[in-house]
Amino acid sequence: MTAQPTSPQFKDNARHALDDAQLQKALGNVRQNFIDRRAAVAAKLPEFEGLRDSARDIKNHTLKNLDLYLERYEENVTKAGGQVHWARTAEEARQAVLDICARVGAKTVTKGKSMISEEIALNDAIEAAGMKAVETDLGEYIIQLRHEAPSHIIAPAVHLNASQIESDFRKHHTHLDPARDLSQPTQLLTEARMILREKFLAADVGITGANFLIAETGTSIIVTNEGNGDLTQTLPKVHIVIASIEKVVPTLEDASQILRVLARSATGQEMSVYTTFSTGPRRPTDVDGPEEYHVVLLDNGRSAMLGTEFEEMLRCIRCGACMNHCPVYHAVGGHAYGWVYPGPMGAVLTPTLIGVDKGGHLPNASTFCGRCESVCPVRIPLPKLMRHWREREFERHLSPATVRWGIGFWAFFAKRPALYRLATGVAMRGLAWLGKSTGRFKSLPLAAGWTDHRDFPAPQGATFQQQWKARRKGRSA
């Protein structure tokens, strides 16, 4: 579910996030896991950096010819017996989905994980139309029970701990034995599997997103580890794909090049478990698969990004690496960003999608350390794009006075120890000297908001970049 954006209150959100002990514990999982896994798997493939160039070039080529590739894509979907529904806005996309569901008399709709579904707030629309929408990705299922938005684009429930999930399951799965043991994560998984299995088999319509669309063949691709997307699209009578226009690539080979950097950048796997290429509905001799295949193709402001300085953002393949490596995301989590897309990619995308008046604070949520750009598989210059927004925002005089004077920005990050270490070596040494005796600051000028709550750890005498390098060295040794 997606409520009104709270992006304009980014600073308040961030402050609450820093005070949330459960969240801080859960965020430790992001810091620990994603970074090392990606580095290890990238190091195992000598062509990895070359493939990133290749992925960037394929996306650039496609964007420059997007009109032609979309026409070709639609032609081939139609040839395979599917149907493309073009949607200028979120409203049109929701309506297209609801019309299909109404025509087939759908009662239950299962859903594979889709960020476009979040972007257009599809679940709310389905429920408002009197149908039941069931998220089937484990993380999405958990946050749907909690009526929350995802806090990460590939790990939607990463902000939660197992004990929180256990109490949600107890609250919602009331038909099960209250004395059952759910103390182990496998028990939680098994319970969700059992409950969702019934939903898969009962659903009338299955909705998935798409990681890519292929012009050559009219194919849509989903990438999952759970297999939920496949059950979602294979079992019901109708499969609806919702995808945005920039998802198209020319050929199967082009998709394969990009797939090689997607899983590696996202989860640090060589390849995700299930990569599924779907072309049209069930064929005459098939014994399973959907009878109808629809694609809702959403623009929602993307066509206007072409030809602007934000065009490069349309290369994004939603891998999540930028947030996994972002010190701001590590500190505040995804919900603080206040809308569907968090982290560096969200900071660039959100203002284009919901307006600079609402999303304009997000591009400030950066230390400009450059880590996001250095891991982005399609080499999007995220810090540069954030700077463009800040310049635009400045010109529009939307910035709070403190930001315009450069003070608010500094003060915000000065209060965050993890970010603070990104300051220059000179400042580091100064602060290290100040806090030398105890290793903590009892107070810090301009940073009372932080030191009121706790002591500020003294910097450790090396910058983030230096520590990062040392860590990398330690790992490759």
Added chain:
Amino acid sequence: MTARADILSNIRRSLGVTGRERPRVSAVEDRIETAPRGLVVERGRLPHDERVALFKEQAEAALATVVEVETRADVPAAVAAYLRDNNLPARIRRGDDPRLDAMPWGDTALEIAAGKSDGKDLAGVNHAFAGVAETGTLVMTSGHENPTTLNFLPDYAIAVVDAKDVTGDYEDMWAKLRFAHGKGEMPRTVNWITGPSRSADIEQKMLLGAHGPRSLHIVLVKG
């Protein structure tokens, strides 16, 4: 204006094009026609035996189990042994792939159900279209021969793959698929499967058997 016309004209306005420029149109046609391979990944470019060994190694790294048999005639016994070893009932479901049909299932005590899965089968057997060595990935194509549901609903998914169908990389596999189905033609689904189903959505701990099979067993036919 329709949404379609509107979106296309917005794209064209942003790009400063009309959609009729000869060089653009032919660049797009060329790319789709020639489908260039892009950057070649060396890992899978190996002679047959090493390639098949890499496939096995990578599939196991993705937590699949692999057993090698000499000929197709050995497959039913290998399937029966796998079920026995896992304390499973001697029962499978499979489609009517002619390669599976030709195997001596009658020599085993296996009970065999035909067709798609209704979600109650413990074990299903499908024949793979190909394997890809670079990541240990199985390539399954949909159809009555090998119903897609058998890849996802049973707790134990068993896949038979011929060693001669193991390609080094995805690109060689696509070439093989185009040869089998025709350029631009695709089966309804092509499933790349790399290991059994899993989720890391609870505290980033990897757990097997999320919605799809808890185990993936590959019977690799050498001859």
